[in-house]
Amino acid sequence: MKKILILLFILFVLVAGVAAYMVMGSATAFNENKKYLLVYTGKSDEASVMNYIKEHDLIKHPGLFELLAGKTGVWKRLKPGRFEIKKGESLLNITRMLRNNRQTAVKLVINKLRTKGDLASTIAKNFEADSSEVSEFINNPDSAAKLEVNENTFMTIVIPNTYTLYWNTSPSKIFRRLKSESESFWKKNNRLDKAEKLGFTPDQIYTIASIVEEETNQQDEKGNVASVYINRFRSGMPLGADPTIKFALNDFSLKRIYEKHLQVVSPYNTYRNRGLPPGPICTPSSKTIDAVLNSPKTDYMFFVAKSDFSGHHTFSTNYAEHLQHAKEYQKALDELILRKQNAAKSAM
Numbered sequence: 001m002k003k004i005l006i007l008l009f010i011l012f013v014l015v016a017g018v019a020a021y022m023v024m025g026s027a028t029a030f031n032e033n034k035k036y037l038l039v040y041t042g043k044s045d046e047a048s049v050m051n052y053i054k055e056h057d058l059i060k061h062p063g064l065f066e067l068l069a070g071k072t073g074v075w076k077r078l079k080p081g082r083f084e085i086k087k088g089e090s091l092l093n094i095t096r097m098l099r100n101n102r103q104t105a106v107k108l109v110i111n112k113l114r115t116k117g118d119l120a121s122t123i124a125k126n127f128e129a130d131s132s133e134v135s136e137f138i139n140n141p142d143s144a145a146k147l148e149v150n151e152n153t154f155m156t157i158v159i160p161n162t163y164t165l166y167w168n169t170s171p172s173k174i175f176r177r178l179k180s181e182s183e184s185f186w187k188k189n190n191r192l193d194k195a196e197k198l199g200f201t202p203d204q205i206y207t208i209a210s211i212v213e214e215e216t217n218q219q220d221e222k223g224n225v226a227s228v229y230i231n232r233f234r235s236g237m238p239l240g241a242d243p244t245i246k247f248a249l250n251d252f253s254l255k256r257i258y259e260k261h262l263q264v265v266s267p268y269n270t271y272r273n274r275g276l277p278p279g280p281i282c283t284p285s286s287k288t289i290d291a292v293l294n295s296p297k298t299d300y301m302f303f304v305a306k307s308d309f310s311g312h313h314t315f316s317t318n319y320a321e322h323l324q325h326a327k328e329y330q331k332a333l334d335e336l337i338l339r340k341q342n343a344a345k346s347a348m
Contacts (some may be wrong), residue, residue: 020108029060036104037083040128041168046075058085065091074099080128082106082167107173108163108327114214114282116154125320128168147179149203152279156206157182168251194293203279209289210280214243218312222237224289228297228315235243237301239270239277247281307332 020148028035035058039049052058059256069075070096084104085146096102106126113119115139124131137143144150147157158181165174186192186202195205212225232239242257248266262269268277302322303313307329316322 015310026088027059027061027094028085028087028089029057030087032087034084034086037085037098038167039078039080039083041080044080045077046070049075049078050249053198059091059094061091065094068092069095069098072099077101078159080168081328100192104165105164106167106169108209110158110160110163110283111287112160112246113155113158115250119155119158119283123171123174126167127165127171127174129171133169137175143172144173147175154202155280156203157287158283159185160283189290191194191289191293199234200291204276205292205296206290207276207280209284209292210282211239211241211243212292213284214246214313215241216313219287219291219313222288223295224298224300224315225303225313226292226295228300228303230295230297230328231301233276235301236274238272238274243271244268244270244277244281247277304329309336 001290009118012053035056037052037056037058038047039052040061046066046069048061054328055063068091074095077099079101081101081103083102085094108123109125110119110122112120119135120131120138121133123129127134135249136152139151141151144154147154149157157175158176159178161181163177163181165177170175176206186195193201195202199204200208206317208226208229212228214223215225216222221319229239229241245257245264245268246252246254249261254261261270265272268271270277297343298315299317300315302319304322304326306312306314307325314325316325
């Protein structure tokens with residue numbers, strides 16, 4: 001009898017040890033450093049969550065997890081969200097995380113975007129809302145009105161940056177956050193005063209900056225590029241900005257703009273229409289916006305890429321001088337194309 005009791009005790013200890021190991025030890029079933037459990041709105045119930053866990057192979061022993069989650073009140077307290085599960089995490093830690101709603105925030109990284117479709121796609125990749133839901137919000141006149149923008153100026157509320165939000169944040173709240181950050185941006189560093197002194201609204205500065213952003217990657221010459229467009233605007237001369245033609249055609253693969261492209265009928269055709277286009281053609285960086293706000297006073301009216309293909313430009317005050325520089329660039333470009341063609345033939 002004594003031996004039986006000892007065996008039962010040993011068996012109990014072993015079972016308890018195994019159970020403790022299964023609860024306290026590594027419970028993850030994946031090799032990656034981490035995976036995410038996504039709990040969708042309206043699907044925080046036990047069956048939906050367990051289906052997600054099994055389909056994405058998150059946990060080694062889903063049955064034990066389900067039992068432990070029930071005993072610890074997870075199913076009663078679980079809310080929609082994105083929960084990070086690290087490799088080697090225990091069942092105990094996972095259940096505590098879900099019960100206490102310790103979501104992992106999303107870092108929304110916005111760089112240069114050209115269209116509202118690009119913006120909708122970027123947000124949909126990072127949040128619960130899909131692209132159609134985000135697009136519907138963006139293109140809804142009532143949504144735009146609440147954000148104090150319209151269909152053309154909607155993108156002006158987007159200042160490229162990294163924003164931290166929760167995965168299940170609604171499109172409405174996402175854009176309210178972007179609007180708030182935009183307002184804060186303009187209130188800093190005397191930006192509103194600088195825009196006023198130049199004779200432009202923040203939206204107009206943003207639009208000019210979007211053209212400058214597309215014209216050059218050279219930060220040290222963005223101010224001069226901006227001065228050209230400001231001078232043209234003030235003189236009543238069409239801006240004549242090639243990037244606006246690409247935007248009007250919705251073809252950003254164009255390397256050169258030809259006469260046929262300039263015939264496009266669009267308010268964004270700055271060759272045919274005077275003044276600024278009705279809205280931005282991309283989301284310019286804060287550095288580019290500041291380059292416009294701090295642009296030097298110049299007499300420049302033209303600029304063309306340098307013939308050394310350095311990515312910089314040559315600026316001119318009159319068309320005759322500009323034409324000469326343009327011919328130099330065109331000659332260098334033709335010679336470069338010819339060299340490439342000859343090199344390709346030699347390699348055959």
